[in-house]
Amino acid sequence: MRFSGLRILKEGLTGNKGWSPHWRDPEPKAEYDAIVIGGGGHGLSTAYYLAKNHGMTNIAVLEKGYIGGGNVGRNTTIVRANYFLNGNSEFYSHSLKLWEGLEEDLNYNVMHSQRGLINLFHSDGQRDAFVRRGNAMVNQGDDAVLLDTAGVRKILPYLDFDNTRFPIYGGLLHPRGGTARHDAVAWGFARGADMRGVDIIQNCEVTGIDIENGAVTGVQTTRGAIKSKKIGLTVAGRSGQLAAMAGMRLPIESHVLQAFVTEGLKPVIDHVISFGMGHFYISQSDKGGLVFGGDLDFYASYASRGNLPMKEHVMEAGMTLMPMIGEAKVLRSWGGIMDMTPDGSPIIDKSPVEGLYLNCGWCYGGFKAVPGSGSVFSHLMATGRHHSEATGFRLDRFRTGVGIIDEEGTGSQHNLH
Amino acid sequence: MGLSCMIRKGVRPVVELLAKSPAEGLLPYAKGAVELSELALGKAASIAPFKGQLDAVEKALGQGFPKVGRTTGHVVWFSQGQYLAIAMDIPDALGKYAAITDQSDAWCALELKGAAAEDVLARLVPIDLRQSQFKRGHCARTQLGHMPLHITRTGNDAFRLLSFRSMAGTMVHEISRAMDLLAARR
Amino acid sequence: MRVNGKGLIDRSRPVSFTFDGTRLQGFAGDTVASALLANDIRLMARSFKYHRPRGVLSAGSEEPNALITVKRGSDAEPNVRATVQEIYEGLEVRSQNAWPSLGFDALGVNDLAAPFFSAGFYYKTFMWPRAFWERVYEPLIRRAAGLGGVSGTASAAEYEKAFAFCDLLVIGAGPAGLMAALEAGRAGVDVILADEDVQAGGRLLSETHGVEGLSGSDWAARAIAELASMENVRIMARTTVTGAYDQSTFGALERVSQHHAPSKDAPRACFWRIVAKRSILAAGALERPVAFQNNDRPGIMTASAVRSYLNRWGVAPGRNVVVFGNNDDAHRTAHDLRAAGVHVAALVDSRPDARVTGDFPVFTGAQVCGSTGRQGLEAVTIRTQSGTEKIATECLAMSGGWNPSVHLTCHMNGRPEWRDDIASFVPKGGAIPGMVTAGACNGAFSTHGALAEGQAAAMETLEALGKKGAKSDLPDAEDTPYRMSPLWAVGGTGRAWLDFQNDVTVKDVKQAAKENFRSVEHMKRYTTQGMATDQGKNSNVNALAILADVTGRGIPETGTTTFRPPYSPVPIAAMGAGAQGKGFAPERLTTSHHSTVKRKAPMIEAGMWYRPSYFPVPGESHWRQSCDREVNMVRDTVGVCDVSTLGKIDVQGPDAAAFLDFVYTNTFSTLKPGRVRYGLMLREDGTVMDDGTTARLSDTHYVMTTTTAAAGAVMRHLEFVHQCLRPELDVSMISVTEQWAQFAVAGPKSRELLNGLLDMLIDNDSFPFMACGPVSVGGVDARLFRISFSGEHAYEIAVPARYGASLFEALNEKAAALGGGPYGMEALNVLRIEKGFITHAEIHGRVTAFDIGMERMISAKKDCIGQTMAARPGLLGAEREQLVGLKPIGAVKQLTAGAHLFDPENPATREHSEGYVTSVGFSPTMGVFLGMGFLKNGRARHGQTVKLVDHMRGIETLCEVHGPVLHDPEGGKTRG
């Protein structure tokens, strides 16, 4: 069924009786040409592009719970392409271009809104670093504008410019940065994949990966064994467990990242604002809630919940930067499990096991990558070759030191990125 | 209050250096049932005994050293394997058995005193300071807001607070703010 | 309408307040909700999506409808629950989400368009034309959305945070909580009793049945009096426990001064971190509504809310009330109203077998199936076996049964369990380690049950605490069995509300299921059911039941969504208390700070420190003038700079030398006492961590300096290396950053200055380059280091911090006499760039010793941190970007940091970027801009020309690549 304003009108006039499922709930077949493990944003977009770009329709997405229940459904919804190192720059640029056509492509309103993202800086040194970043973004063909204090004041008059602990020297504006309705992204890709024949199988947990003489042959699941010679892992937060089933250890430590939303408020924040000094970022949803987040809780964890010290730190950062949000009440806080790598950048590569492909290590940059990740990972799975915009995410880069992508410059301690 | 303990010993002193205390001009401050004032630590040295030398150190100093989180005479437990000798002379001989480091100027020392002192600190210090748990002479290394803190209960309603000298201003501000807010409750 | 002789309000103390500008009167003890109802005002708010007229649904913090804005001095507090806000003289209250007025809300038209606003409609449209989403549709949606608003300026209100510790935290002061606290308090353990209400008692305050012959409120008052008399018990009223966290840590919000006129000194609220060895949850239960057509009109509320308004606040929400329920408990409402002389138009019980007596019309096996009255309830339609009839009424008291308040037990991912006999979820044992649940939140709904469970919970807890509890006799109280049979939604065609605030109806849930949003999480996210400010407290179970029904699953199989903290919303200002303005991080001031500020030097942050950027003198109007002068001053005469912010670490012990050899790439065991050496420190991954000079004071005593920024990280790293890797080494570290005030004295006349100041004379033999030793100044023991970060003949002198301010003055006085003076960060930066010295602008965490041309500093004779990984193939070789110096040679003479470098022939695109500029400064010495940066294979390209492009600043110029060191490459000056 095609969605349109007309359709809404017709259904509205006939008691909304004609709506049909956005995706089916098929029984798993005995064998597929390819299996994608993990029904999150990355898994669903991978399946979608496998079908759309590579004509592979006899494929399945296996999800242990409900689709979109992982990080794609629990993030701060920020979409941007403001990286500055080779490997990241071209990939996120590619992903942002896909975002910009996503509604038409999926016939699903994911509410991608390019409201502009501003990274604030608070010293000459930080300015120089952001100028380097801005230049890298323009070199890549994306957009970036350097703002001085007055420039920031003009678009964000409500920041504390006079008394804040770390004075605002200016900001780097990324006009094409913004937000999207996170759940809708998962549902839109699911619907798009389903319409192209992909089997989306929920409540189907993978319990084992079958390997014969170095090559995958299928998976064991809570709904029986399923055969396939091509298997892609897109299970951020659980990558370690799945890799272990294939006898692998990954350069990944799982950490919890909290996010927060306030009660609904009349529009007050139009942009996405990122405050490096306090590791705080905030935007306002279309429903009116202030959506904000901070840094990791910093300890390895698989519990999708956090503790008070980081909550307090995040609120404190908000209070020194924009005290006008003080009376907004936090309605809900939650946590997501992040695949943290030693350089803060993801891994999209073949694994040592033939036919088993890795898509993991998104740290907390995964949401904005959803379309890009699916498109380049499907390319790798379908052709066996790295997509031209994603040649940098190699698994062996840590061992060899070749092409390490450390944007934070904090080195091999997983939780510092 | 200006600490003017000057040791004149050079050949030909050509300048006179005046001593300033960390919180000079900021204190005392009183609000509600609490007073905040600056303490003159005098000479303070950290003593970190070398491996297996604790006994030797105690002998050389002629006194036993406190357990973790405790005070013995002029010596307070300061950190893992580290003690702070406050207002006492350290014989040079001690250098053979321990790392001796002058800390006389490193810390801003304040005293918080009064019936509500414990309630004021409950606003800033993340450890259990209830009288039943943290008795006179007990000390701990923890935080005061976002600042490092060494705290000692010096009386039923009195505490000695040590934080970085450079943070004296923030230290005074945060404690007096807590005093104000507490006093303003009705 | 007030009802005489009822309620706990103080009728001798009238209180006046305003609602949307209208002056109204209530009494001390009233909430805004009870006072408005007493004034016969039922319309209090508008719903979120359809802007439907709304009144109160409840009498507690779970209220989804009656959200108001409270004006407080200059600022306003949005989304305040009218059911929680106590009135005080002069209180100003405004309604929200309605324009132009609450009575006539333009966006009420949304309600007419409702058929087109069905669940998830916005995912299906607003896509054409593409640009319209951001320009037209979304702005409209945003403006319509939201509830109250923040003022847009900083609030003047104070908030605070605090810590508390106890043996036992009792959450809730209803019968169960009071009983538990009494037993525990009597046994002598430290108890904190926290309750979100103003007054202890919980439901006892709202019911007519008493305890031990006393009225419920009197019994509660007596219990509180006894508890207050115990030294080991702390009672926290108006305190909502908002979250349960690991190791029995709880978050709680205390409303400190919101119940009286704003005072600028008193904190508005306090956020508590409570650490309890054990906890007892006695949070009570919340009554659930019933879904039927138009069940959202002002005047329709829960049956227990009606009892609360009547019995606690002496208010009848209507002169003429209909009661509708599926359980015996609802009958109480009818009886209480009747006894208070309020007309009960009907009691409707959906159970055919319900046993009801009372002198009012009773309909069993019947249901309320509709209502009329646009801005307030006028009549309800009931459906009986014999057909439907309309009954005029101003208030409908409805009850779908009770939901235990299990929320806190879910905060650590615990899932509640379904109990069929009460058709409710109850807490799963052990969901929160150390927590026992008791009373209504545990499914025990009678007063006796609550008291008994409270006592049992106390006994269990005392035993766990190793204390002996003496069980006292239970006070006698009613023990009526809770009889109910589930009724989630009354059949019918119209819209029946589930989530009142978000306007989610039974139809929406059914449609979601039809579109395959069958997982409870999908249904929630697709319809926004349970995502309003009450987080589904009033609606989740009903919605779940309906989803279970349409998907043909049982409720347990359907499962629940997760309740997450906070239990009720917490202001950002409360959890972030103290951080506004400068409070976010401590301010570190050097001993020369005040003198520096007096000299009008602009201060800049360096980590938590403040450092002078330059020292303007009369006649200088631009920072560059000052900077150039200061650079020349250092090059020609002498300059003074406070360098106390650099980290200083005393490293002592028999193995100090061996330890330093292990943490530094180069060797320090060969350093002679009285000498200083530059050291390079790597992370274990082979990247540069920090650099600095380390002096050897004696065989077993070194003092290491770190950069200002890395001081803390380096100290932590040294402790890690010692404790975790080389504990066998006998060495100890202590920071002496704060102990010593240290000043750089740099320039050709630096020795002359010092010899005019020190208590002894120094010369090139007693103090050659890289020498260090004890000196005394003004009779004070000091340390002198002959090191240079400027490339000039220079020293750093350190004195105990108490003398810092005084020495800074003395140094400047002497400097002035020699034609010199103080210099700041800008000049320091230019001086080090001329000399090719690196800072964290260069060692930014991605560069190796190889990149900065120091790979030879990694001694092959020994192991050190980072040595092995630094030898990885990818960290060496021509492809790496290497440190170079840059000079502009094009028409544009300016260089900018952050610009990228290209081959002059190539376009400025990513593929062609060969490096970038890290530091730039104008060198008055050479009369040109100088830059440092990294360039692919840079060391082999000295003399070549590269193109610098800075899109951000619109600068493009050609540069000559050269070695980083330009000023005095042979270093003669430093040795001079």
Added chain:
Amino acid sequence: MRLICPVCGERDRREFYYMGDAVALQRPEPDAGAAEWDDYVHLRENPAGVTRDLWQHEAGCAAWIVVRRNTVTHEVLESVLATDLKGASA
């Protein structure tokens, strides 16, 4: 969240610095080879369950401690001074 410092006793998590897997204590010999070093610096067991990780009581006594902890429930099972462990293994 609260952790036990073997020196200072139970303290709030805010006083501690977290480094990661306690594997950090087993530093390979310089010549152990690329694979072993890659293992040490990068690869992780990353268990969903009981783990041993390395913390420093930075705002307290500065002791580095090894904590046995459950990454799913956040239960803290045991904490030991790193120096004691090394002493035992040495």
